[in-house]
Amino acid sequence: MALNKEQIAQRIAKELQDGFYVNLGIGIPTMVANYIPSGINVVLQSENGLLGMGPFPFEGDEDADLINAGKQTITTLPGSAIFDSATSFGMIRSGRVNLTVLGAMEVAENGDIANWKIPGKMVKGMGGAMDLVAAAKNIIVAMQHTDKAGNSKLLPQCTLPITGLRCVKKIVSDLGVFDITENGFVCREYAPGVSIEEIKSKTAGKLTIADDVKEITF
Amino acid sequence: MALNKEQIAQRIAKELQDGFYVNLGIGIPTMVANYIPSGINVVLQSENGLLGMGPFPFEGDEDADLINAGKQTITTLPGSAIFDSATSFGMIRSGRVNLTVLGAMEVAENGDIANWKIPGKMVKGMGGAMDLVAAAKNIIVAMQHTDKAGNSKLLPQCTLPITGLRCVKKIVSDLGVFDITENGFVCREYAPGVSIEEIKSKTAGKLTIADDVKEITF
């Protein structure tokens, strides 16, 4: 059975290493924070200007001056640091943020990503997405493998306006885990009960199945 | 009689206006702080990273962590702010510092200045001088009109390595006050007892005497 959103987040959390500074995008990526493996210390960065993002405040403790990049009320933790938005993206650009997790509408077999605009439909703006994908050292995309009509979102090339070129390193979709290599998508893991045939049929871009492909474990 | 160093500083202090942020170089420029006209508030910037430089500390109050750009122990004042050296030069470059006063070995009639290096003799480095002369809005040079051998230091062009091009707006020397214009040096004021003939004979660069030239007053 395909993974649900929580399971996608849970699988991504296995990529975290002790001491990582991590930027989590809105949606499924945010949920990764709920599955940080025990014994591992990870510092969450919020690109509006915070290192050491804590959980939501207790009811009544919300502070309008303390929000994350998704504009949600949050808390700090012991050891947090606050800074301006230029410093925040400086950390990202200079490679100090170890991992960025974000969503996507489309990913191409060369690592191009589209996640900010649907021409004529959605004019919200890119926020920090273009900066993050252009500069982050290591980018994992959390996404649904197909759109609602069943069309693959892992493509030979993006059809929507590009957010960044050749930047995605890994995808965790509801169907499996995919590295992006010079040979396109490489399926490393499949969701429990999902067949390789299904993955092949739902992946429009160039796909290879790893010799040691295995079922996702959490 | 030619002005002494204190008098040069005193004359420059008349150029200060209320609310000015001012950077004073080492030597005569530093003395300008002693002659700030009463009723005028001026904030002194030290380019290592301080706005609101106060007087030297009382004996025993020196703090190794609080020095000016000349490495002298100083104090802060109510309303002082400390910042890093990039921010400090950002203020200068972006035109927020209203006036810079510094010394010079040579000034040319087009405003070029040389004050950082004597080839084969002095290899101390430019410190902040090149940044200041390149970017400051308004630069006044405090200098001796001639060298020890009596040679003019106000020249058709600099002979020493240049610190900055076409940047000096005004000179206060021991002999007088000179604006730098498209027509070279323009003598606006002469030191008490110094003749126009002496000024002419000691100025190698192109010199005009202002129609309304007058004696310096303090």
Add this chain to the structure above:
Amino acid sequence: MNKVVANADVAIKDIESGMTIMFGGFGLCGIPENCIRAIVNKGIDNLTCISNNAGVDDFGIGLMLQKKQLKKMIASYVGENAEFERQLLSGELDVELVPQGTLATRCMIAGYGIPFVPVLAGVGTEVAEGKETVVRNGRQYLIEEAFDADFAIVKAWKGDTMGNLIYKDTARNFNPLMAMAGKITIAEVEELVAPGELDPNMIHTPGIYVNQIFQGTDYEKRIEQRTVRKRS
């Protein structure tokens, strides 16, 4: 040297129709509520507005959109605002979308007297159209220009009468960057204190960058996404 003005109406009195204004804040967090209100009341228009977001329909910069005071919006994310989307799609409003880090950096370099900056963000995208590029160490960079704003309006937590500012928590965001970047900078603060009450080591915006300062009133500080935990 007197930077203190009575209120927002006095602070903005030299802002005219057609000018370019930076507004600090991220979403509704750390926005200069008093000055926005005063500009709405003044009724000037044809403004170019540089701000990370465009407020919501009935608060923040959204209030200026409602009164059709904006000619152009330069922002990174405007998704919280239906009136914005309507004006954009109808062609009433000109919009320049800028990646968030680029937006922040274009403010910062204006404050540092640096005319342009090479950035990776936007290479290969619509953002790159018409822009100069350079290659360094095998990577392509876009050349992005410093912003040139007539006024910057920022909101701080505390300020002193010399113009020194301290921000609170993530209400800092774009505020210190824009404070450095405006030709004239107006700061509204929750608490205005005398010189000497702020620790010189803990100033976020040195007073040299601030031309006018006042203590604001009636801060609403609206929360966009109230997310909480139950107390257990």
Add this chain to the structure above:
Amino acid sequence: MNKVVANADVAIKDIESGMTIMFGGFGLCGIPENCIRAIVNKGIDNLTCISNNAGVDDFGIGLMLQKKQLKKMIASYVGENAEFERQLLSGELDVELVPQGTLATRCMIAGYGIPFVPVLAGVGTEVAEGKETVVRNGRQYLIEEAFDADFAIVKAWKGDTMGNLIYKDTARNFNPLMAMAGKITIAEVEELVAPGELDPNMIHTPGIYVNQIFQGTDYEKRIEQRTVRKRS
């Protein structure tokens, strides 16, 4: 995540001959005394050193000069050091003199992931030789590159075990800029505290930039120019 090391000897253990190292400080103010001492004791050489100044003959970076550990010095002002001048004039030491604001900015942009910066300082001077220039708004700018240092070593007043740093007074100077700029950053602090003891709003260097931290000992904090007023 464990950034805390026992002392300077441990902190610098991966620094090898031939590397490029940034040292925070202005004159002798805010220099990492413990690490300098440890590098002198370790006896590595052929170092390229990026620092605003070169210390004095018997203190600070001057100690490394005495032991001939430096191959190249990148600085803005080196006038306090006779041994420096001797090595330079004799050709033993390679020197790149950089305007102070340019030096600071080349550190800063390294920390911001910006590869180069256009500056006015040095146009028309020896500093411009061999450098690319661009014209913007009728003014000529030099293109100056971000520094690329193997290590940055900084000195702070207080730090926590997460690497967050606070500097005191003008001992801040180049320290926060260099802390952002090294591939690996070592911070020595006068007082090392637990996370939560420093106010998140008052951090000068966020911990993400600091790889190793320790509490230094025996700070001499020598004063170069002791200038005082008489008590009246």
